[in-house]
Amino acid sequence: MGKTKKVILFIVEGITDKTALGTVLDAILSNEKIHFAITEGDITTKDDVNASNVIRRINEIVKFTQERYHFKASDLLEIVHLIDTDGAFIPNTAVINNAEATHIQYTLQNIQTDDIEKIVERNQKKLGLVKLLRSKTEINKKPYKMFYFSRNQEHVLHNEARELTTSEKNALADQFDDLYGDAPEAFLEFIKSKDFAVPGDYAETWNFIEDGIHSLERWSNFHLYFE
Numbered sequence: 001m002g003k004t005k006k007v008i009l010f011i012v013e014g015i016t017d018k019t020a021l022g023t024v025l026d027a028i029l030s031n032e033k034i035h036f037a038i039t040e041g042d043i044t045t046k047d048d049v050n051a052s053n054v055i056r057r058i059n060e061i062v063k064f065t066q067e068r069y070h071f072k073a074s075d076l077l078e079i080v081h082l083i084d085t086d087g088a089f090i091p092n093t094a095v096i097n098n099a100e101a102t103h104i105q106y107t108l109q110n111i112q113t114d115d116i117e118k119i120v121e122r123n124q125k126k127l128g129l130v131k132l133l134r135s136k137t138e139i140n141k142k143p144y145k146m147f148y149f150s151r152n153q154e155h156v157l158h159n160e161a162r163e164l165t166t167s168e169k170n171a172l173a174d175q176f177d178d179l180y181g182d183a184p185e186a187f188l189e190f191i192k193s194k195d196f197a198v199p200g201d202y203a204e205t206w207n208f209i210e211d212g213i214h215s216l217e218r219w220s221n222f223h224l225y226f227e
Helices: 015-028 054-069 116-134 153-158 166-180 184-191 202-209 222-226
Strands: 007-012 033-038 076-084 095-097 111-113 142-150
Touching: 007 015, 007 054, 015 033, 015 153, 015 166, 015 184, 033 054, 054 076, 054 116, 095 116, 111 116, 116 142, 142 153, 142 202, 142 222, 153 166, 166 184, 184 222
Parallel strands: 007 033, 007 076, 076 142, 095 111
Antiparallel strands: none
C-alpha cells in the first residue's frame, strides 16, 4: 500500500479559481492531494467577519472542507489562501465620486463609486484583515500562507481589467485550464512572468501591493509559492 497523500488546501473566492487552477495544480503538486475550499466571495470583506473572528472563520472553512472530502486533520499539510486585491489598498484620495456609477467601477488609477464612504470603509477593513492574515505563518498549527491576484484573478491570468459577467469569467477559466491544465511547465513559466510577478520575498511583495495604487494594477505574488 502506498502512503496516504497529504492534503494541500487552497482557499479561494470562487469556482473560477478552481476551474482555472485545479488541473495544473494537481499536476505540479502530484505528490500531494489538492482540495479547494470556495468561500463564495471575499472573506476579508464579509459583513460578519472582523479581526476578532477571521482566524476562527478560516478554521471553520478548513473543518467544513475536511468533513466534505473526508480527510483527517493530521492529513492536512498546509493551507494556501488566494485572494483578489480588488484595488482595496489604494489611498482614500483614489476613491472618487461618480454619481453615474450604479456599482463600483474600477480603473487602473482609481475606484469610482456613488458612495465613497462605503468603499473607503470596505478598503480599510480589507487592508486590516489582509495585514493580519499575511502576518500569520500558521493557523491551527498548520502552515498558512496568503497570496494575491491583483486586481483579481482575471486581471492576472488573462490581462482582462474590465468588469466581466459570470459567464465571461467561467469561459476564461475554462480557456486557462485548456491552455495550461496539461502543461505545468508552461504554467510555471507564465506565473513567474515579469509582466506581473512582483519581485522580492513574501513580505516585500505584500509591501509593494499595499503601496500607492498598485492594488488596482496587474500584479501577483503567487509565483513565490512554487519557489
